[in-house]
Amino acid sequence: MSPGAATGVTEAELIKTRRAKLAALRAAGRDPYALTTFARSHTLVAVREAFDHLAAGEHAGGATVTVAGRLQSMRRMGKRSVFADLTDQSARLQVYFHTDRLGPEFEAVDLLDRGDVVGVRGEPFRTKSGELTVAADEVTVLAKSLRPLPEKWHGLVDPEIRYRRRYVDLMVNRPVLEAMLTRSAIIAALRRHLDELGYVEVETPILLALAGGANARPFVTHSHALDMPLQLRIATELNLKRCIVGGIEKVYEIGRTFRNEGVDRTHNPEFTMLELYEAYTDVEGMLRLCEGMVVAAAHAARVGERHEYGGRELVLRPPFARMSYLDALREFGGLTREDILDEARARAAAERLGLRLDVKASHPHVVDKLFEATVEPHLVNPTFITEHPVLLSPLAKRKAEDPDFVERFELYIAHMEVANAFSELNDPDDQRERFERQAKERAAGDPEAPEPDWDFVQALEYGMPPTGGIGVGIDRLVMILTNADSIRDVLLFPLQRPEA
RNA sequence: GCGUCGUUAGCUCAAUGGUAGAGCAGCGGACUCUUAAUCCGUUGGUUGUGGGUUCAAGUCCCUCACGACGCACCA
Numbered sequence: 001m002s003p004g005a006a007t008g009v010t011e012a013e014l015i016k017t018r019r020a021k022l023a024a025l026r027a028a029g030r031d032p033y034a035l036t037t038f039a040r041s042h043t044l045v046a047v048r049e050a051f052d053h054l055a056a057g058e059h060a061g062g063a064t065v066t067v068a069g070r071l072q073s074m075r076r077m078g079k080r081s082v083f084a085d086l087t088d089q090s091a092r093l094q095v096y097f098h099t100d101r102l103g104p105e106f107e108a109v110d111l112l113d114r115g116d117v118v119g120v121r122g123e124p125f126r127t128k129s130g131e132l133t134v135a136a137d138e139v140t141v142l143a144k145s146l147r148p149l150p151e152k153w154h155g156l157v158d159p160e161i162r163y164r165r166r167y168v169d170l171m172v173n174r175p176v177l178e179a180m181l182t183r184s185a186i187i188a189a190l191r192r193h194l195d196e197l198g199y200v201e202v203e204t205p206i207l208l209a210l211a212g213g214a215n216a217r218p219f220v221t222h223s224h225a226l227d228m229p230l231q232l233r234i235a236t237e238l239n240l241k242r243c244i245v246g247g248i249e250k251v252y253e254i255g256r257t258f259r260n261e262g263v264d265r266t267h268n269p270e271f272t273m274l275e276l277y278e279a280y281t282d283v284e285g286m287l288r289l290c291e292g293m294v295v296a297a298a299h300a301a302r303v304g305e306r307h308e309y310g311g312r313e314l315v316l317r318p319p320f321a322r323m324s325y326l327d328a329l330r331e332f333g334g335l336t337r338e339d340i341l342d343e344a345r346a347r348a349a350a351e352r353l354g355l356r357l358d359v360k361a362s363h364p365h366v367v368d369k370l371f372e373a374t375v376e377p378h379l380v381n382p383t384f385i386t387e388h389p390v391l392l393s394p395l396a397k398r399k400a401e402d403p404d405f406v407e408r409f410e411l412y413i414a415h416m417e418v419a420n421a422f423s424e425l426n427d428p429d430d431q432r433e434r435f436e437r438q439a440k441e442r443a444a445g446d447p448e449a450p451e452p453d454w455d456f457v458q459a460l461e462y463g464m465p466p467t468g469g470i471g472v473g474i475d476r477l478v479m480i481l482t483n484a485d486s487i488r489d490v491l492l493f494p495l496q497r498p499e500a
Numbered sequence: 501g502c503g504u505c506g507u508u509a510g511c512u513c514a515a516u517g518g519u520a521g522a523g524c525a526g527c528g529g530a531c532u533c534u535u536a537a538u539c540c541g542u543u544g545g546u547u548g549u550g551g552g553u554u555c556a557a558g559u560c561c562c563u564c565a566c567g568a569c570g571c572a573c574c575a
Binding site: 014075100156159362 | 511531534
């Protein structure tokens, strides 16, 4: 048998060579694709834990394990032995194929390639150089890999191929796999944390006649059955508060949200948000809950109180710093209350700071730009910015003693807004007036102003208890806890244009 | 949407406007504890697409595609 007959090295010929080995395996009665199951005795990390005690040169005294995984590299030592690295989801482990143990089984080893999925039964031992290894007594090809893997040393680097063929990225760049597992652990921990505190998880619609609850352009689609336009949700806020009105007192949803807007380091058109609402509490209750969630997430990610991100050390230890919106603008921007509340003065301040603003920019937009330019660059350690102006907060309850401002906070970490919470506005008349103002802005030609959801006002008219609510940007939290520079590094399949 | 940069072998990267190269992977050979194994030999290219300038283009100019970064957008 000479699988190496095709000696060329274009991709097509590399594949042909591997197909020849597949044919040889089949001819030997070892069709890898015919198998349906493989019973493992250990994951690779379990082997590492169970046989960690072996000294260099020591064997496991005849004990055997059965493991499976992908061959990551093969080192041939003469005609009769091969060392290979095997990886599974849990770890990497070396295996040793030798004719002394395998006998005629060794013929299969000659037909193996990097990338093949194999099962191995054998005896654990530690090599003279100290590496825990499984000496194979039996080898089973569980899937032949027909395509060449990226280079073993530099791995797969090209970001375009990494995102397009994430499965290859995952198999050869272990930190990518680790980040995705950490993401899963963080979300599971948050869910567990909230479930233990008695919150009820619900699922609200993604397809809506009218997407509301935030100021963002929605994706638009169409229902053939109903022959009507539909929008993908931009927030879960309004439906979750309908749940509060209906009597689900501690409610949350972890789910995908869609915004038809720019893509950059911290924005993907679809992203994951946790939104939570609780009756009979307020923004202070949300603040304590928020600290608990960040700690639970950090713990799940095995991140301690001191954590380096983006070249800066973060101290993730509650209580987090607090600073009011006005104090922050005063301290970092030298701006006053009037510079914010008065539209003309806000524009003048923006001009002083050299901000390029569209003449059509609305008052809220100008104020937001002022904050972004002056305050955000200073917010590295977790910081609650509190008591925002009502003009930026159409769904939050006013402060009793200062009705131009609301009971709200945003949590900033590493310059990013990670959470946003407030005492929910439950006065239907105030809500209606704020919606009417937005409707006027919309009618006046501001396409960004949201279309009011009048049914939500009706829901408030039935009576919503005093309620605290919070939204947490899960992707950004995961970015911080996994040291990811880009949101794409915490998403399995970030949005890409179709390949040329 | 705008700007800058990038796209060369399966992967990672070289190449004054003058014969497209290396390492890894592959293939053949040597090697019974290797681990970026090592050593000998060897194959592999429509230089992202389409035009242009030139005696001559991977290289210069333009178009388009895709990507990265920045800006804009995203309270």
